[in-house]
Amino acid sequence: SYGMVIGYCRGDHFPNVLYGYVMLAVIGGLYGCIGGGFLGLGLETTESKQPKWAQLLTEMVAGGMLAWGLLIYQLEWFMTPPRSELWAACLGAAIAMIWYMVRNKFDRALRVAIYSMLGAGFGFSFGNFIQGLGQASGLSYNWWNVMEFILGLSGGIAMAYAVATTKWEKTMQPSRTVQNLSIIFIFLILPLVNYFSGFTEEKIRDLAENLSVSDIDSFVLFQHIEAWLSITLFAAIGIAAWWQRASDRLQKWFSFVMLSSLSLCYTLLALIHKGFFHIELSIKNSITLYLPILFLAVWLGTSITQPWLNSSNSAGNKKIWQLVAGMTICIILIALISIYINNPTDRTPQRF
CATH class of the missing domain: 1.20.120 (Four Helix Bundle (Hemerythrin (Met), subunit A))
Structure with a gap:
């Protein structure tokens, strides 16, 4: 659920607006990480190396339930009150998937998951920024669709780039x-x-x-x-x-x-x-x-x-951290710009 998070981005209080954009990056990143991870694991499945799917899914379910219980019911770290907080379950599942890939040396799949995570995370935040600009311009258009298309475009480009620049072994053919x-x-x-x-x-x-x-x-x-x-x-x-x-x-x-x-x-x-x-x-x-x-x-x-x-087989730690730094700077900048173009009302949600 991200409708409330988008509402935070419509305010003129910098901490609230920045919080909204960062949380959109988290939500988009979870989309990309899990989707890219499954795609990467499928592509890295060979005759000699295959994911244990039942074990992976069990770990993801367990990780999701543990993270959800800890973050929401124990620590009460609410992202979107009063809406669903299942982002925490997705976070736990994503962490479990990443840990499975690291532990079992699925480096190629991990690379796809990380790039997809960064692309979709940035795409969601940037797409919402474009939606805000469009609404501020007064042009009558479905800017919500624009935001969603930018999310998909950014995540898709990142995923495609990761797949295209990874050295893959011959994938095992199903029956x-x-x-x-x-x-x-x-x-x-x-x-x-x-x-x-x-x-x-x-x-x-x-x-x-x-x-x-x-x-x-x-x-x-x-x-x-x-x-x-x-x-x-x-x-x-x-x-x-x-x-x-x-x-x-x-x-x-x-x-x-x-x-x-x-x-x-x-x-x-x-x-x-x-x-x-x-x-x-x-x-x-x-x-x-x-x-x-x-x-x-x-x-x-x-x-x-x-x-x-x-082509590469590893995630490329230096490049990853450069991308994270660039994303962070961009999100801070668009949050700063947003507080000057937004026109909040009494109904605009406030997180803090």
């Missing part, structure tokens, strides 16, 4: 059955879960009322049809590409086809969920930029080459 089930899960089951949770009758009718749709029943029907067509089309593309992955024509573009089809599927589902195809196009509407952003990301992903990247 064919596991791979086939994974493809079905990713391309079919997960989109269906999103569909059944996001396209309920009540939600679609509420959307129709917000869009002032006259024929609500037809709108509901078309929403379901559009969602089903998107899921079916891109699931078929992904699964077909998987079955034909060994062909000479597809081998070069296999990863591109798989990632693009999955990304397009979720992007279209998001657009349909927002009623994008039933509203006037406007640059003021943030969902208008979903597809251009996706196409830009695809173009960058296929255009950038790696010769200039230096």
Whole structure:
């Protein structure tokens, strides 16, 4: 829960504002650390070296419960009162994961986790700063979306950089059955879960009322049809590409086809969920930029080459501390700037 933390950043009292930005960096860092850690461990799984997943998950659950109990129930170090304080459980889980990687010498995975943590942590703080600037400018826009996109962009770039600049050994291949089930899960089951949770009758009718749709029943029907067509089309593309992955024509573009089809599927589902195809196009509407952003990301992903990247197996302590120092300075600066551009009200939360 971070809504209250963002509220702290909207004040004009420096300790409160700085606290808000630092805590956003902590929350974003936890996102990046756990996500990057799991990705890194998967990539570092080889025939001779494999994570003991059951042990790792057990340690993470235990670490999460211990940290949550100690920090929240014993020391009462509340970050977001009166909201959920499960950040402490995530912190304990992240520490347990890092300790597992250090103890078992998963240095490559640790490198990905640390870079992802720093990227997502900075991205959350900086994204909220941009949101504050946007709101202060008076421009009518979904600045909350901008903040979330910057969080994802920053964390994603950091994670991609860490993966691209790490020397990986040959990853162990799962069995064919596991791979086939994974493809079905990713391309079919997960989109269906999103569909059944996001396209309920009540939600679609509420959307129709917000869009002032006259024929609500037809709108509901078309929403379901559009969602089903998107899921079916891109699931078929992904699964077909998987079955034909060994062909000479597809081998070069296999990863591109798989990632693009999955990304397009979720992007279209998001657009349909927002009623994008039933509203006037406007640059003021943030969902208008979903597809251009996706196409830009695809173009960058296929255009950038790696010769200039230096590979490494370790986290690089000197560089890490330099990044931490740079992040700290940036967060202090944006907190100082924020207290001069904010326009707090009586409802602006105060932590101290």
